[in-house]
Structures are given as C-alpha cells and as structure tokens.
Amino acid sequence: YLPSVAIAAVTGIDVNLAIVIVTLITIVYCTIGGVEAVVWSDFVQSVILIGSTVAIYAYLVCGTDGGLSGFVAKGLEAGKFKMMDFGWDWAQPVLWVAVVGGIVENLASYTSDQCVVQRYMTCRDEAGAAKSIKLNGVLSFVNCFVFFTLGVALWTFYQSHADKIPTLAKQDQIFPWFIAHELPVGFSGLVLAAVAAATMSTLSANLNSAATAITTDFYKRLVCRRGVRAASEEDRKTLLCGKVSTVVIGLLGGALALVLANMEIGSIYDVFLKFLGVLTGGLACLFLMGRFFPFVNGRGAFVGLVANYAVCFSLDLLPFAHKPHLLLYGF
Numbered sequence: 001y002l003p004s005v006a007i008a009a010v011t012g013i014d015v016n017l018a019i020v021i022v023t024l025i026t027i028v029y030c031t032i033g034g035v036e037a038v039v040w041s042d043f044v045q046s047v048i049l050i051g052s053t054v055a056i057y058a059y060l061v062c063g064t065d066g067g068l069s070g071f072v073a074k075g076l077e078a079g080k081f082k083m084m085d086f087g088w089d090w091a092q093p094v095l096w097v098a099v100v101g102g103i104v105e106n107l108a109s110y111t112s113d114q115c116v117v118q119r120y121m122t123c124r125d126e127a128g129a130a131k132s133i134k135l136n137g138v139l140s141f142v143n144c145f146v147f148f149t150l151g152v153a154l155w156t157f158y159q160s161h162a163d164k165i166p167t168l169a170k171q172d173q174i175f176p177w178f179i180a181h182e183l184p185v186g187f188s189g190l191v192l193a194a195v196a197a198a199t200m201s202t203l204s205a206n207l208n209s210a211a212t213a214i215t216t217d218f219y220k221r222l223v224c225r226r227g228v229r230a231a232s233e234e235d236r237k238t239l240l241c242g243k244v245s246t247v248v249i250g251l252l253g254g255a256l257a258l259v260l261a262n263m264e265i266g267s268i269y270d271v272f273l274k275f276l277g278v279l280t281g282g283l284a285c286l287f288l289m290g291r292f293f294p295f296v297n298g299r300g301a302f303v304g305l306v307a308n309y310a311v312c313f314s315l316d317l318l319p320f321a322h323k324p325h326l327l328l329y330g331f
Helices: 002-011 015-063 067-077 095-112 114-122 126-160 171-182 187-223 231-261 268-292 298-317
Strands: none
Touching (some): 002 015, 002 187, 002 231, 015 126, 015 171, 015 231, 067 126, 095 114, 114 187, 126 171, 171 187, 187 231, 268 298
C-alpha cells in the first residue's frame, strides 16, 4: 500500500492500479531471485533510502524560516520534540505503555518472525547473526530519531510556507506529495524510487519468508515423503511449492493493500502497530513456552494461542470503557 501511495503521488495514476503494478513486480523478482535477491536488494535500497532521507532532512530544515534555529524554535514552541510522557493513563501512548508494548512487539519479531529469523540464517555463523542483531539495535534508535523528527521538519517547513499546504485525503500522503512537488526534478524521482523500492524489498522479504515457512513446516512435513532415489524429484517439487506459495501470498497481500487503500485510515503506522499487537503477541508466547516451559504440550500451547487471539480481537473490536492503548494489545 505505501509504495503505491508514493508512486500514485508522483505519476498521478490511481492508487489501486499502482498497487496491482507493485504487487506483480515484487512477486516476479522475489519468485525468480529467492533470498539472495531479497538480501542484496534490501542492502542497496537501504543505502539509497538513508542517503535520500538525510538530504531531504537538510532540505526541509533549510527551507524553514530561520533554518536550523527556526526548525528547533518552532518545534519546541509547538511541543513537537516532546519525547516522554510520564503519565499513567494506559489508554494513551505514555512512556511505560510504549516501553512495555515495544518489548512485546520486538520479542515477537526477534524470536518468532520468520522474516527476521530468515536473516539470521543467511549469516555465516552465530557470531555473525549476533553482530547483525546488535547493529540493528543501534540503527533502530538512529532511524527512529531521524524519521520521527523528519515529521517535525515537514511541519515546520509548511508552517513557513502556508500557501503550499496541500489538501489531501489521508495524512500518509503528505511525505510523497512533498517529494513529488517540492524537491528538485531528478532528485525527487530518485527519492520516490528509493521509497518504493525499500518498501517493496520489505514486502519481498515477507513473501520469501512466508513461502519458506509454508514449504518447510507444512509441505515437507505433511506432504513430502522423501526417499533416497526420489531426492531430486522432491527437491524440484519443494522448490515449486515455494514459488507457488510466494505467488499466492503476494496476491493475498495485494488484495489486502487494495482494502487498505479504500478504507478510512488516519495513519497507516497506527494500523501497523495494531496488527503487530493483535497478530504476533501469541507467537512470542509460543516461543517462550517452547524454550522455557517444556512441560507444556502441543494441545495446551494451541489452546493458549486461541485464548490469546480471543483476547486480542476482543480488545480491538469490542467497544468498552477504559480500553488500553493499541500498543498494549500484545502485552
């Protein structure tokens, strides 16, 4: 959905058509290239994206009245740099809610998310995987600071140029609109290509990892009966299963993106966090049970997972007073 918003903003084509194009292109290169294509495209696109972001940051700050000092002064005056709220209201994203929810969210990702685990497995050894996790931890702080303050820079820029404020259907469209209409020609195309490519690489990584999980955890265990003589034939069938799974999951993802494009959504980031809390918290619990509580059997784990989803979907769907913030759903 997000790369399609960016493409639609710069080309003027309908976002639904952009979603179809992005989905098909991603499915093709992910199906043909496999995990190697995912890793190397991730690397190249990340370098371009980070470089572009720093350049845009500088452009926004320089375009704010007063430059850097104006950016800081306007942001401070409007409370845009307030990072911590020490309140105790669990319905608001206060500090303890963000910390507790963030721990659960990341615990699920770094223990149970096949997309992340797949990255570990592409490292040469355990030490390499550990280094990648540590580097990711450091870069996460840097990226969060840069991208959230980029929002502040967008706000101060348009405060200084009120005549340029666009009328948009969704607030998520403001950044691609700025890139398409405010940046110099040529540079804006490079940035939008980087944004689209980086989000498509994230999509491809998920397609690849989900197909791997289906192939290894279900097809090879339940369908494949591998014999010594039939090894090559089973390898061929396993590869075919992976490719078919990639295509099917990609089409399902494209269908969901079309749904999102036609929903009334204020912020896709909030929707993303809610999805994480509702859908992944139980996976972290399964991992912890398997690692630390060997006396829990498969039936007990399954019942616990069902109960987890009953609670999470109830929190999301049922209206009641004093509902916790969406960051706490997984907790």
